[in-house]
Amino acid sequence: MSLQMQFVKCILCVILYIAVCFFLLKIKHSSYLIQYPVSLFLVKYNQTKQEYSVSQSNIKSINLEIELLEHDEMKGESINLQESATILQQISNVCMKYNLRTPLIKRHFLYNSEHKSMYCWIRKIASTSFTKLFADMKNRPPTRNYYKEVDSLTVRSLKELQLLSNNTKIFKLLVVRHPFQRLVSSYRDRIADNSKYTAQAWIYTEKIFRLTRPELFHSNITTGNFQQKVFTSDKRLKIVPTFEEFLVWLLQSSEKDDVHWTQYYSHCAVCNIRYNYVLKLDDYTYRQINYIFSKFGLDKNKVYFTTLGETQGGHTNFDTTCKYFANLTQDTVLKLHEKYKIDLEMYNYNVNYYMNCANKKF
Template identity: 25%
Template sequence: MPGMKWKIMLGLPWGRLRLRSLYWFLLVLTTTIVVLLIHRFDKSDVANDKKQETKPGETMQQPREEPTTIQDRRHLIKTMCGKYKSNMSKTISRHHVNHIYVEDKYKILYCQVPKVACSNWKRILLVLSGHASDIEKITHKATYKDLPLKTLNTFDRAGIMERLANYTKFMFVRDPLERLVSAYRDKLENHNAYYHTLFGRFIISKYRPNASKLALEYGDGVTFLEFVQYLLDMPSSVSKDIHWEAANRLCNPCHIDYDFVGKFENMSEESEALLRLAGVPPYLKLPNLKDRNPSDKKTTLSVTQKYMAQLDSLKRQQLYDLYKLDYLMFNYSKPFPDLY
C-alpha cells in the first residue's frame, strides 16, 4: 500500500538523512527570514527617529563647516596684518569695536561698513532682537535714528571680551572705490541737506573758484573731482565720516578675528551662508531694499569706471593708495592697469 511504502522508506537510513536535511533547511530558512524582518524594522525605526528629530517648519541641523573661500579670506587678512601692521599693539580698546552691533539672543556681532547693505543688516538685527516683526516694514530712518541696538563699545571690558570670544563675528566688504563712488552719489551728488551743509559748503569754498553764492550757502552740487581732491588734500578727512572710511579701519580685522568676512558682490549667497552659520531661523532672509534714491541706477563697476574716468592717472593712483590696504586685505583686483 502507498502509506505503508512511505513508512518503510522513512525507516531506511537514507530516508532519515533526507528528513534531517529537510529539518536543517527549514531551520536556516526560518532564521534568515527572522533576521531580514528585524533588519527591516530597525531601518524603519531609524527613519522614524530622524523624522521625529525635525519639527514641522524646521530644517535638520547640519554640521557647520566654513566654506573654503571664507577660510582663505581669513588667512589672507592675517597675512596682510602681519605684513603691514605687525608693529601695532594687540590690545583691543573701545575704539576698535565702536562700529560693531550686538545681538545677544543669537549671539551675533555685526561690524557695519556703510554702502555694503548695512541698513538691511540692521533690519535683520532688529527682527532678531524683537524690536520689529516685519522686516519689509522697517523704514530706513529706523535703521539709524534712535536705533535700539547696542554697539559693543557700550559694554564694560569683561562684556566686550566675553562677546568677542563667544559670539559669531561678521562683516561684509565691497570694492573700495566702488563703495566710495556709491557714498559720493548718495551723500553729495544727490540731495542730502546734512552732508551738503557739513561737507559740501567747505569743499565748494575751497576747490571751486568763483562759486555762486547759492552753492556756498547750501553746499549743493559738489563734483566728483572736487570731492576726490578734498580726500587727497586732507587724508585725515577719510576718517571723519564712516561712509568713506576704509573698511579695515572701521572694523579692525587685525585686532578682531572675524568668523565670516563676506563680499557685497556675492551678497545673496553669502548672506544666506552667514545667517545659517549664526543659527538664524531659515525664514529670515536679508532684504534687498534700496532706501535712498531708489530710482537711481545702482553703483556697479561700470558706473564706478565712468566716475573714475574724470580723474587723471596721478589722482587715480593717489586715491587707490588711500584704500590700498583694503584692496590687499580683502583680495580685490586693482581697478586700473596703470596702478602700482
C-alpha cells in the first residue's frame, strides 16, 4: 500500500512540476507579446507575404517610428497602428532587399518649422492640395498655381534637409497611390487634355510620334511641317497621342523620367528618410486626414482642404484606369510592372487586376 502511495505522490509531483513550468512559460510568452506586439505582427506578416526572411536588425530599424505610432494611438488620435507599421516595415524591407540608396533632392520636400512638419510632393497624388496646405501654414497669399510655391516652402539647403530627415521631432509625411492609376492620371492631365498648354505635351509629343507616327515629320506645302500639323499657335495639341503610344515611348525611353511619372522611391528618397506616416490615396479616410492635421498641429475645423484625387477631368480610379488598360497587351502590363515593381512592392499594390483589364472589351 505504501508503495502505491509513494508512486501516486511521484506522479502528482511530476504533474505539478510540468504545470508550474507551463505556467511560467505562459507568463514569459505573454509579457513578450505585450512588449513587442507590432514587431511580432510584422514578422508574421512578412513570413506569409515575403519570399525572404526578415532579420531582427531590420525590424529594429523602424522601432522608433512604431513607438511614435503607438504613442499617437494611446493619445486617442485615430490611426490603424498595424496597417501603418506594416507599410513602414515593408518600405524598409524592400530597401534592404534591393540594397537601394536614394538621393535627397531639396526641391522635392516642403517643410514648416513652426509646425515641425515635412512632406514630399509627388505629382498627381494630391500634391496641389498638400502644397496649398503648406502655403496656408506659412500664411502665403493665395495663388492659382501652387507649383510655383514649392521653392518658397522647401528647406534652405541640402544640409538642412539631411539634418531634418533624421530628426525624430519632425513629422514626415508621404502620400502614394497605385502607380498605374497615377500613370493614367498623368497622361490624361498632361498629354491628352488639349484644352490647355502643358509642358509635357509640348516636350514629349514629338518624341512619342517619332516612334509611332514618323509620317508626321514628312513636310510639304499642303500640310506644313510637324509643328504646324500637331500644335496650334498657342502650343496646344491638334493631334493627341493615344495612351498606348505614350507607353511605347515611355517604356523604351532612356532619359530621366518626368516628375509626373517617375518612381516614388527615387523621387522621395524613401530609403534615406525615416517617414512617420504613409497615406495611401486609393482608399484614404477622413480619420486619416484628421490624424495628419493633428500631427501638423492644425485645427481640422479651421482648415479648408479639397477632396483628394479630384481633377478637372474627373477622378482617375480603378475603373477609369482599367478602361485605359483595355487596349494594352498583357506583355505591356508586364513591362509596366517591371518599371514600377519597386513602388508596387513597397506599398503592397496588386498588378493582377490590371492584367485582367488588358484587352478587355467595355
